[in-house]
Amino acid sequence: MANNTRRTQRGEASLSRESIIDASIGLLDANGEAGLTFRALSERLGTGAGAIYWHIANKDDLLDAACDAVVAQTMAKAAGSAGPPREAIRAIGLGLFDAIDAHPWVGAQLARAPARMPMVRILEGIGSRVAAMGLSGNALWLGGSALLHYILGVAAQNAANRAFAQARGLVREDYLGTIGAEWSRLDPDAYPFTRSIAAQLCEHDDSADFVTGIDLILDGIAARQAGRA
Amino acid sequence: MANNTRRTQRGEASLSRESIIDASIGLLDANGEAGLTFRALSERLGTGAGAIYWHIANKDDLLDAACDAVVAQTMAKAAGSAGPPREAIRAIGLGLFDAIDAHPWVGAQLARAPARMPMVRILEGIGSRVAAMGLSGNALWLGGSALLHYILGVAAQNAANRAFAQARGLVREDYLGTIGAEWSRLDPDAYPFTRSIAAQLCEHDDSADFVTGIDLILDGIAARQAGRA
DNA sequence: ACCTGAACACCGTTCAAGT
DNA sequence: ACCTGAACACCGTTCAAGT
Numbered sequence A, B: 001m002a003n004n005t006r007r008t009q010r011g012e013a014s015l016s017r018e019s020i021i022d023a024s025i026g027l028l029d030a031n032g033e034a035g036l037t038f039r040a041l042s043e044r045l046g047t048g049a050g051a052i053y054w055h056i057a058n059k060d061d062l063l064d065a066a067c068d069a070v071v072a073q074t075m076a077k078a079a080g081s082a083g084p085p086r087e088a089i090r091a092i093g094l095g096l097f098d099a100i101d102a103h104p105w106v107g108a109q110l111a112r113a114p115a116r117m118p119m120v121r122i123l124e125g126i127g128s129r130v131a132a133m134g135l136s137g138n139a140l141w142l143g144g145s146a147l148l149h150y151i152l153g154v155a156a157q158n159a160a161n162r163a164f165a166q167a168r169g170l171v172r173e174d175y176l177g178t179i180g181a182e183w184s185r186l187d188p189d190a191y192p193f194t195r196s197i198a199a200q201l202c203e204h205d206d207s208a209d210f211v212t213g214i215d216l217i218l219d220g221i222a223a224r225q226a227g228r229a
Numbered sequence C, D: 001a002c003c004t005g006a007a008c009a010c011c012g013t014t015c016a017a018g019t
Helices: A017-031 A038-045 A049-054 A059-080 A085-102 A104-112 A117-132 A137-167 A172-184 A192-197 A206-228 B017-031 B038-045 B049-054 B059-080 B085-102 B104-112 B117-132 B137-167 B172-184 B192-197 B206-228
Strands: none
Touching: A017 A038, A017 A059, A038 A049, A059 A085, A059 A104, A059 A117, A085 A104, A085 A117, A085 A137, A085 A206, A104 A117, A104 A137, A104 B104, A104 B137, A117 A137, A117 B192, A137 A172, A137 A206, A137 B104, A137 B137, A137 B192, A137 B206, A172 A192, A192 B117, A192 B137, A206 B137, A206 B206, B017 B038, B017 B059, B038 B049, B059 B085, B059 B104, B059 B117, B085 B104, B085 B117, B085 B137, B085 B206, B104 B117, B104 B137, B117 B137, B137 B172, B137 B206, B172 B192
16 A cells, blocks of 8 residues: 555656566565566556566566575575675575565576576585585586585475465464365375374474585585595 | 367266376476466366366366376386486486476476475485385485485476476576576675586576486485494 | 556366257 | 367557647
8 A cells, every 4th residue: 555656756757667666576475476467567666567568678677687586695694694604505495495485486586497596506505515615616516516406406495384364364383284184194014214204394494404405515525535545 | 279179078987086187287287377267167168167066076176186296296206217316316306307497387386386296206215215215204204305305496496497488488598598697697706616617507407407416315315424423 | 677457368167058 | 077169358558649
């Protein structure tokens, strides 16, 4: 409502790419990906639907720009925390984890737009730290891309979980409880493992588990380094 | 054209959930996710759009069922190859990699539908092998979910790459060449790492790198096991 | 140069009506 | 029980017309 004011008000900047992206982020945060439409956006900006196309190419461009705005800010914050490479990589991972917690649609967009700017920012932050660990050549490539893919995988899954829960109006506990109950009803002969971990589903700490996964990969990288030395 | 025949022909089974899923897979393979619409599907099946809703709940259900059909077949094949757990996990990973190569939309769907049947099949295949490596309790949970998230991350990224190239009619070399050229034009001060690996982008072997990532995580798991023993 | 807003070509989904 | 197909309520995008 408060944001619904006309931009013809005094002091109000005219329609710009930046203001469009800001409004898009607001809509995405409030109502998920379904909340971002050109009609809702033009209403919020107090303009016509077609005016937006003067500043952005299409909806893909808009989603990518919104995602990049969030990722750029997250990476700038994580890059500020100096320290040993391993700590820096953990900080980047946690920063992205929190960002996706606050903006679930970012995780979905990262999975959809490969090799675009948001991913490059993450790749640069991680890769430069892996290089600082003393890796180079093919080992550097392999270590960096394994970490990147793991982080993007968690990001996408977390985003999907959040979006699913949000669309059905469930809180985390209810959502995980529902999944756990479904898993418990699986055929014991075909799915013994999944049934056995159904109970753990509600108790685990997403964020801590995520960092442990990063540590596992870093341990694997270190083991190869030691073996080669 | 050949599939456009009416199902009132003699011997033709009546409309069923299975035939709808088969036709959906055909449309998805041919034209990507944009190719699956209820109009295209009903035309291909020689029926009305509304008839499909008698057999499936909605488009989400349809996409999930199509994804599950592909994943179920892939996992059944990978599960057949016995051997040490590490080999079995590699086989599952490679099987999924090939399946997503053939059906890029499967990777996108895996990223979107968390904790549904397709993911459970993968989780069961991997988790049971990690358990066979001697892990249990929290270590089992952490190892299994790290591997799962890594595999899903690669799956989603590969799917996005393929979909992007397919939508623009590019072959792999052209696509990677375009990305590499973009990366080479990045600001040298802000993106030294990404620029340094731009050249490697065209030469690397997706599939081999993917398996190496699995090995890195397995090495990390083994290192923790050794440290604890 | 920038904006308007009606119009276009689509979607997924529903539902009264048929068999 | 299963199918038809028109209708509904949306989309993203375009474009002649305005300022």
